[in-house]
Every structure is written in C-alpha cells, then in structure tokens.
Amino acid sequence: MIKLSPRGLEVLVAVAETGSFAGAAQRLDIAQPSVSQHIQALERRAGTALFQRRRGRPAMLTDAGARVLAHARAVLGDTARLSAELDGERRAGDRRIVFACQRPVANAVLPPALAGFAREHPEYELALLAGTLDEVVAHLRDGxxxxxxxxxxxxxxxLASRTIGVERFALVAAPSHPLAGRGAVSPEVLASQKFVRAAHRSGFSAQMADMLRAAGIERTPVASRATESAMVRELTAAGVGIWCTLAKTVRRDVEAGLLVELPVGGTPMTMDLRLAYGRRPPSPGARLLGDSIEAILARPYLPVEQSAACAPL
Known part of the structure; x- marks a missing residue:
C-alpha cells in the first residue's frame, strides 16, 4: 500500500488544477521548492512520474498521475466531510446542556425556570434527565x-453543590381521615397513624427520615408502599394513610379538596433545593442555566399550570 500524506495530496491537486508548480505554491502560500519536494516524495512512493515536466509548458499529468489525482480528490473530500461533521457535532455539543433533575423538582418546582431559560436562550438545547435523587447524583459524579x-x-x-432555595414538605391525607379538619397535630398523635410511602429505599428515603425526625416525628408506621407516587397519591386519597410529600406537588389536589393538608406543629418540614455542576469548570451554557434558575427562583412563586406528573421520588 502506498502511503500518501494529506499535505502531499493537497499539493498534487493544486499543481493539477493550476497547471504549474508556481501556481500551486501561490494557491497554498508555500515556497515553490516545497511544492517540488512534495511531488518528488509522492513520485518516490508511487514508483513512477506523476507529471510530465517540460520547460515553458503546463505541468501535465501522466496516466499514473491521473489515477493518483482521482484518489487524492476522493481522500481529501472524505476528510473534509468528516471534519465538517465532527465540527458540527462539536458545535452541537457546545449548545447542548444536559440537566439532571429529581422528578418532583422537575415536575413541580422548575417548569417556570426551565421555560424561561428556553425562551430567553433559544441557542441552547436543553436535555432533561429526570430521576431519583440517587440517579441525579450518579449523573453528576460520572459527568x-x-x-x-x-x-x-x-x-x-x-459532590460540590450550593443551596438555591428551600422547599416545604407537607403531610396530606384524605378528607375523610380522622385527623382532617383538626387543629395542629402533635408528633405523638402522628406516631399512632399509618403512612403511605414509596416502596424503594434510596438516598432520598434517608433524607425524608432525617427531616421527619427534625420535626419530632420519630416513627411513621407504614400502611402501604408503592413504587410510583401516582399510586401513593391514590392510596392516600382513598384514606389508606398519610403521605409526606413536597407541598407543591399536591397544591392543586389540596385546592380541589381531593386531599387535605394536616397542620403539624413544631419545626417546619423543609429541604434545601441544591444545584451542582457535573464538570469542573462548568461549560458556559451550564453556568448560564444555573444562574438563570437561581434568578427565577428568587422571584415570587409562579404556580405550575398543569398538575405535576407523578413518578418515583
């Protein structure tokens, strides 16, 4: 196999198209002796002359030169197309922002912020990965x-992260629940009631348990578990038990009377809303999105117009 350098092929094409070594040198902005050296190197590798050299006449391709020229154009064309494709993918990658978000946050907290960013920055493509807390952390750690x-x-x-807000959690139950309509419910009374919870154990389960303990609720006896929050919601509405959830996810159900929020005395149940970057330093688009989310969340709360989709926490 004859090894032909890309630069040598470019010189060959330039000589063939301009008709002279001097014309090729001018087109490629190199010295004429350099053109001669490239052609001589190609001829040594091919084992034959590629041009007929006659003083005062254009450089004419030999039969072998014509075949090498066809090969050169094909190779350089393929290289140019590949380079353009890779450059396009690189530019597309620079414009793409992969955003991992915990499902209840994606559904009930961030829609106004994400919609606002999409409107103000159409040059970016936002790819949302909604998942559990463990899945979000894994996406950030592995980049x-x-x-x-x-x-x-x-x-x-x-994982380096910063707090960009505080979200309140609520205990909700069916309107028919014995504690519905009562005054502040003490942790002792709640400890005697049944709860409906997610079936899976995860890092978020530990966060929930820590939050409840801080509110004085040490025990949450379980009446039923479900893998999907849609089922947890239905079990709660059916009177099976009490559900502890992000307050914004059930706001419309409470307003519609499908669920009631139980007034719990003591320390409010809250969690930090945290933002973390998956790469150091973050890309310009990622930093812009992070700053935009933080700025929009600092404004007065705008209710989500559609009911939040239910999915695993």
Missing part, C-alpha cells in the same frame, strides 16, 4: 450531566 438539581437536607458527600 453524564452538565448540572443537576435535587432536594437534600444538606450537602451530598463527594
């Missing part, structure tokens, strides 16, 4: 997400 947003009682080990 598959540019930034992420999640609920936590504090910093997550091994």
């Amino acid at each position: 598959t997400a540019d930034l992420g947003c999640f609920l936590s009682r504090g910093p997550v080990d091994g």
